[in-house]
Amino acid sequence: MWDLFINSFPSLWSGTLMTLKITAVALVAASVIGLIVGLMNISRIKTLKVAAIIYIDLIRGTPLIVQAFFIYFGLPSVLDIRITALAAGLIALSLNAGAYMAEIFRAGIISVDKGQMEAARSLGLPYGRTMIKVILPQAIQRMIPAILNQVVISLKDTSILSAIGIRELTQSGEIIIASNYKAFEIWGMVGMMYLVIITLLSYASRRIERYFRL
Incomplete structure (x- = not known):
C-alpha cells in the first residue's frame, strides 16, 4: 500500500495542483x-433584470456536466471553432459558479438597509459610488460565509470536468x-486528498468568519 502511494503520489499531486488552479481561476471569473x-438583477432597468434572471435560471437549472459538454462538444460543432x-x-x-455567486451578491446587497443608500444619495453621492463605498463593503461582510461555501462546492465540482478530459x-x-x-x-487516496484540501478550506473559512465577526 505504501509503495502504491509513493508511486501514485506524483501523478495525484499534479492533478491536485490542476484542481486548485482551475478552482482559483474559475472563482475569480465567477466573482x-x-x-x-x-447588480443587473437588482437594477430598475427591466431588460437587465430579465437578462440576469434568464442567465441564473438557465445555469442553475442544468447540470454542470451538460454545460461542459455543450461548451466543449456542442459549440465547436456549430461555430466551427x-x-x-x-x-x-x-x-x-x-x-x-457565477450564477450562484450572482444570487449571493443579490442577497447580500438587498440585506443592507435601504436607508444606507438613501442617506448616501442625500449627501450627493452618485449611485455607483454609493454602491462601491457604502453598500458593497457591508454586503460583502455578510456574504462571506456563502462565498466560502461556494469555494468548497466549486472545488468539488472540478471532478466533473474529468468527463471532458481535463487531467485534474x-x-x-x-x-x-x-x-x-x-x-x-x-x-x-483520491478521496483522502479531496478531504484534506476541503478540511483545510473549511478551517480557513471558520477563521475568516470569526475575524469578520470581531
Whole structure:
C-alpha cells in the first residue's frame, strides 16, 4: 500500500495542483460575473433584470456536466471553432459558479438597509459610488460565509470536468487505475486528498468568519 502511494503520489499531486488552479481561476471569473449579474438583477432597468434572471435560471437549472459538454462538444460543432478541454472546463465552471455567486451578491446587497443608500444619495453621492463605498463593503461582510461555501462546492465540482478530459485529481486517479487496476486503493487516496484540501478550506473559512465577526 505504501509503495502504491509513493508511486501514485506524483501523478495525484499534479492533478491536485490542476484542481486548485482551475478552482482559483474559475472563482475569480465567477466573482466578476456574479457581481455584474447580481447588480443587473437588482437594477430598475427591466431588460437587465430579465437578462440576469434568464442567465441564473438557465445555469442553475442544468447540470454542470451538460454545460461542459455543450461548451466543449456542442459549440465547436456549430461555430466551427476549436476549444481546448481546459478552456471549456474553465468557462463552464466560471459560468456555473457565477450564477450562484450572482444570487449571493443579490442577497447580500438587498440585506443592507435601504436607508444606507438613501442617506448616501442625500449627501450627493452618485449611485455607483454609493454602491462601491457604502453598500458593497457591508454586503460583502455578510456574504462571506456563502462565498466560502461556494469555494468548497466549486472545488468539488472540478471532478466533473474529468468527463471532458481535463487531467485534474479525479482524472489522474482514473489514469492510474487504468494501469494498475487498484481501484479501491487509488479512489481511497483520491478521496483522502479531496478531504484534506476541503478540511483545510473549511478551517480557513471558520477563521475568516470569526475575524469578520470581531
